[in-house]
Amino acid sequence: MVYISTWPEFQKAVEDLYLNAPGQTRYVVDYSHKTGFLVLKVTDDRTCLKYKTESAPDMKKFERLNSILMTKMQNRKESVGSEEGNPTSSETPTAPPVHQPKPSTKSGSSSKKKKGKKNR
Amino acid sequence: MTVLDNDTFLIRLSEVFKAAEPIGRKVLLSMKRYTYGERKLIAKQQKETTESSSEAKDVSSDMEYPCLFRAVCGKTKLSTVVTTKDGNKFLNEYHTLLRGFIKMKPKDRKKDKEKKAVRVQKKKATTG
Numbered sequence: 001m002v003y004i005s006t007w008p009e010f011q012k013a014v015e016d017l018y019l020n021a022p023g024q025t026r027y028v029v030d031y032s033h034k035t036g037f038l039v040l041k042v043t044d045d046r047t048c049l050k051y052k053t054e055s056a057p058d059m060k061k062f063e064r065l066n067s068i069l070m071t072k073m074q075n076r077k078e079s080v081g082s083e084e085g086n087p088t089s090s091e092t093p094t095a096p097p098v099h100q101p102k103p104s105t106k107s108g109s110s111s112k113k114k115k116g117k118k119n120r
Numbered sequence: 121m122t123v124l125d126n127d128t129f130l131i132r133l134s135e136v137f138k139a140a141e142p143i144g145r146k147v148l149l150s151m152k153r154y155t156y157g158e159r160k161l162i163a164k165q166q167k168e169t170t171e172s173s174s175e176a177k178d179v180s181s182d183m184e185y186p187c188l189f190r191a192v193c194g195k196t197k198l199s200t201v202v203t204t205k206d207g208n209k210f211l212n213e214y215h216t217l218l219r220g221f222i223k224m225k226p227k228d229r230k231k232d233k234e235k236k237a238v239r240v241q242k243k244k245a246t247t248g
Binding site (some may be wrong): 036 | 186222
């Protein structure tokens with residue numbers, strides 16, 4: 001059993017493992033309130049990949065991985081990021097949704113003040 | 121193991137989490153492709169395609185599968201099968217439920233600041 005330290009490495013390894021054996025791969029999530037650790041395990045009965053975390057930001061990554069794996073397991077031809085569930089859409093499965101940077105809303109020093117023209 | 125419908129599974133899962141929390145028991149959730157009866161179906165479809173045409177098609181790549189979800193806590197075992205039609209809806213409800221019961225540590229901003237300071241110092245050392 002191998003614990004992988006970084007999330008991107010774990011996600012890539014999981015996707016590769018799944019592609020090799022889609023019928024045999026299972027994804028197990030183990031949570032204990034006592035320890036507070038969330039342990040993710042993906043195995044095809046030959047190789048085992050594990051990731052352990054106790055930080056809240058990893059919860060979003062975990063949810064994203066769930067939806068990616070579910071789409072692959074079901075062999076659905078929809079896009080991964082759709083949350084509304086459109087069964088009639090015929091889009092091919094795409095890469096995981098990229099986090100779009102929010103537009104900067106910083107005010108103060110960065111805002112440029114335009115000088116008004118003086119009418120003489 | 122009882123195979124439940126999706127809504128009942130989620131209700132029972134929330135009860136399992138509530139019961140496990142004070143005791144500190146582990147809850148195991150698993151997700152897998154549901155392939156029961158697949159071999160027979162593939163053999164049947166391949167037989168049909170070989171009879172109708174000479175080209176052998178890869179049937180399994182076009183097939184959509186349901187997903188098997190299981191939850192185990194002590195002696196309580198639950199399971200449900202999620203079809204492709206209900207996949208997104210079930211997953212949203214499942215995630216909402218997990219967010220309520222899985223409590224993890226918030227982001228440690230102090231450690232992040234320290235890490236950032238170390239990175240900046242390293243950069244200065246390499247450039248300067």
